[in-house]
Amino acid sequence: ITLLELLHVLDPEGNSLVHNVAVRGFHEILEYILNLERPSRRRSMVNACVNHQNREISVLAAVEEELQKISERNRIANPFQKKDPLRERFLNETRGQLVKVKQILLSAGAEMNPSLTTRWRIT
Numbered sequence: 001i002t003l004l005e006l007l008h009v010l011d012p013e014g015n016s017l018v019h020n021v022a023v024r025g026f027h028e029i030l031e032y033i034l035n036l037e038r039p040s041r042r043r044s045m046v047n048a049c050v051n052h053q054n055r056e057i058s059v060l061a062a063v064e065e066e067l068q069k070i071s072e073r074n075r076i077a078n079p080f081q082k083k084d085p086l087r088e089r090f091l092n093e094t095r096g097q098l099v100k101v102k103q104i105l106l107s108a109g110a111e112m113n114p115s116l117t118t119r120w121r122i123t
Contacts, residue, residue, distance in 0.1 A: 025097030
């Protein structure tokens with residue numbers, strides 16, 4: 001039980017493990033982490049908020065932001081350059097991983113703007 005508390009440790013920037021794994025699109029690791037934790041604590045894990053660019057955002061909002069960044073990268077490709085199939089493949093794979101992360105978060109009860117009560121509630 002004490003080792004499970006390691007899942008809740010914050011990095012030096014104040015991000016939780018769930019946040020760091022989610023924004024990088026590691027859906028298999030996210031699923032594993034959530035399965036390790038008791039169901040009563042999962043919801044608070046996925047609704048933790050981090051300070052991002054002087055505002056608090058939830059894990060789900062951070063993942064949504066990453067999805068938007070990928071769409072922007074795809075959209076603003078230089079029209080005068082030949083399309084790079086490797087770059088497109090990388091962006092498509094990353095988008096797919098983030099979509100899976102988003103589905104996992106939503107199924108665990110993640111909210112875009114969780115209240116303070118939701119963030120800390122352990123049922």
